[in-house]
Amino acid sequence: MDELTRAQTDLGRALGRARAGEDRELAQKVREGGEQLAHMLGGLLKLTRTHSPDNHAFDAPVAEFGRSLAALGELLGTVHLVTVEDQVYVNDIRIRSEGKAGSKDLGSELRRHNTGGLSFHGPLEVAQIRALVAGLAGAGAPGAPRGSLAGWLAEQGVGSVELTGIYRFQTTRTDAEAPRRDPGEVLGRLLELVEETFENLAAGRVLNPLPLRRSVIEALEAGIEAPAFWLAFPDCPPHAAHAVEVAMTALLLGKAARLPSGFLQDLGIAALVHDAGYLAPGVGEGAAGLARHPVEGARIVLRQRGFSEAKLRRLRAVLEHHRDFGDASLRPSTFGAILRLAEDYSNVVRLYGAKVTRDAALGAMLKAGGKLYQPVLAQLLVNALGRFPPGTLLELADGRHGRSTAPARGEELWDKPLVRLLDPTTHRPVGELVDLARGGAIRRALPG
């Protein structure tokens, strides 16, 4: 086999993988279906000039639009309809609009609401389509027309339709300078993104892993050992804070296990969405929710169409993140085992932190290695978090109090953390950072 033949074979295989689950004629089907969808939406909006959306004149076209959207959704998962002046794209495929005013005018209709596109995260019922049409046909609200319309649509039960802005790409290279990698900023973006992701998933939308991946890469490049990633996140909703805590611990473990970078990225995304199943309607509380949320989470991950290694890893991780390592028949994947450990550590601190020191919690988890946890990972967690894991309340030998701020800095400094001092009366951080590697000692660790 010569060089080019081998290249053809390898490329064919790679593309086959990337397109797994896609119909061979998918592009053409999307072009045709998208064209139909765009024209019908444009037509429905035009019809509002002569009829109210609840008029019978809408019956047939609304039903047809619903069928068309459902068919496209079946093919694509999420249908992204984007307008650029008089051009329309559906999932990046350009729609023919010549001689068909319906779709050609769609851009101007949407612009009234400061909207450049619509993302359909699921099929729509007749009533939802009528509401969407009524909303789009109305006048744009002053101030924040897109936000107002999005809020109104959510009230009408059309939350699965996302309105996107009108974006512009700069035509000069003004943003190619060195990227900012301040851990605090990276963390802020990550928390915001996780919160937004959860909002989207709760609204029935499809998981978009790409922004999460970018954020995980940023965090890894900024250095996840940085103190910013190990502080408490008091301004953040508890579930988002929990997701980021678990992700950081999981990434730390992954790095300690010297997992490859692609593996780490996938692990980070899986950790950020591992509890998405709790967003499923009626998942239940307590033990019922605990038992059911992994499979509900998997169902959320399954909304995303297409085959990829990352999706597979994510699926297994979400499904298996509460499984015991000791149960040979249900033994979790590496991802599942890492998440189990990272999540239990986060939870034990969250639930029992006021009574138990973090190192004691680690000590208990280490002892459970082989039964609940993968034993090698449990030791790696101990090595990585340190003798005094980040957040541990410490009484120093000189009587001052502080909290350890970051994971261990290697074997030699394993029991010599960086400590943020606390005000003796308010117990609030006072800003001074003490590096115990340079001197000083710890009298004891305290719960809290």
Next chain:
Amino acid sequence: MTQPQPPAGGTRTTPPTAGLEPERAPLATSDGGQAAAALVLALSKAARSFSLYDPANAVVRQFLSDYQQKAQLATAGTPLVLDVLPFDLLREGELVYREVDRERSLAFKLFRDGVRRLTFEPEVPWAELLAFLEIVAIRSTGIRQQEEDLATMLRKAEFGGIRVVAVEGFTPEEDNPEPEERRRRSGQGARPPAGFDTPFPLLPPPGPIAFRSVPEEALAPLRAEDGPEALVHNALRLAALLLHEAGRGAVAPGEARQFLVEVRDFLIADGALAALAALADLVARQPAGELREEILRALGDARVLAAVVAAVRPGTAELPPEAARLLPLVPASAALDLLATEPDEGRRAVLVRIAEARLPADAEAVVSRLSSLEPAAARGLVQAIAARAPAWAAAAAAALLEHQDVRLQVEALKALEHAEGDVPADRLLRLLRAGQEAVRIGVAQVLGRRGQPSAFPAVEEALTGRRDLSHAEADALGRALAHLHQARSLDLFARWLEPRKGLLGRLTGGRQEDPLRWAAVAGLGAHPAPDAVARIEAVAKGADDELRRHCFATLARRRHEGARHG
């Protein structure tokens, strides 16, 4: 999703076509610029060629060769640096590429994904150029591809000879941002239940902790899940997990089905036949029922057929065990399509077996093709349908009722006898006048078995309207009457068995009425009337040898059937 504003005057007014027509001529005039332009054009064409041609196509080879040559020229001696703008690529400020249609534009895809500069080092290895092309091609052809973008894929590739500058967390600038939007959206309902992740598992009392180095060999199993083999293993493991969850109703069948289809496509693309067979085994092991059939229907893929057929040695009907395991993944329709043109006898037999193996999942597809198949193949499939997809037996038989091959017609009628669901009564009744006795007898048996009273007059007419009925046909028709209408048949049988008196009776000796008397005896044998046995015995007393033997045989049959049915 983002929307660029194309450069002024650059908006296309014609729709994009799927072809690979020459793109807008590059504007570069310098030697280096022209070489760069040629490389980018070759890259773009090669990447898009995969969405138009099979990867093995000679055209693709030509594009690859062109890409290789142009890359060698463009990177000879000095690094090639390309700056990425929304619709343009520049080399040292010189335009080397412009395409404003975002569906086609390589520059747009790179820019949108955050890539701002590409540097190809001199004599960059072919393996890296190919990997680069692969990434661009995946982004160009994978419509559902949303897991990664060009920046993350290029970063992951860790090239040595291609450097990438990408902006972090790139989001395009919005024309008119609405700062209130996020705040409004926040808190709309993404709240997990209170007390999530509780109850917490019981942990042992804490033990001491210490740093302990973990040897490399202990880490190896953790990394074993990275790589092609692990990917296959993971895919199959997940397929099993999701089937299990679907089986207990925690995951919708459609969700599991969609995932398994994706896994199948991946395994096909990878040529992983053993894993495909394992996937087939996995589905086959599921409990019989609608879930399994639904998954089997969805997993059928004509691409697997080629692998199965290729494994059959010409002239034999032997299927290697590995290939046989793939049978559940081959759609019956594809096998039957191939059957129409396959000259090799052995392979033909295998193709029929494939179709049979897909029952009951593909019953509809099989039934729709039955009438166009050669009789032997159709006969085997009808028998298989009757046995494995009885719900489709009526449709299968109906498809063959008027077939020109009598044996096939008879086979169809046999299948119809035991079929579930409605049978085509009008067509059956017409066949009571068929030219072949075997067909007529088959119809009588079906009618009797189905017991549709409306068929009674036609069956009576079939008996009384002809004088040349054989005993076998009269027997079948008589029994059918008994099943179709008990009261009316009893009257008829009494009339037909009444001894003829007078001149006519003496002249004919009753022979003219033989078929009717024969039918009446047979009918009484199948009749539930309490005195049916006594009536047959009475007939036997006054009958000639032949009729008497028929009476005794009927009584024996009645006893036998009575014993069988309790």
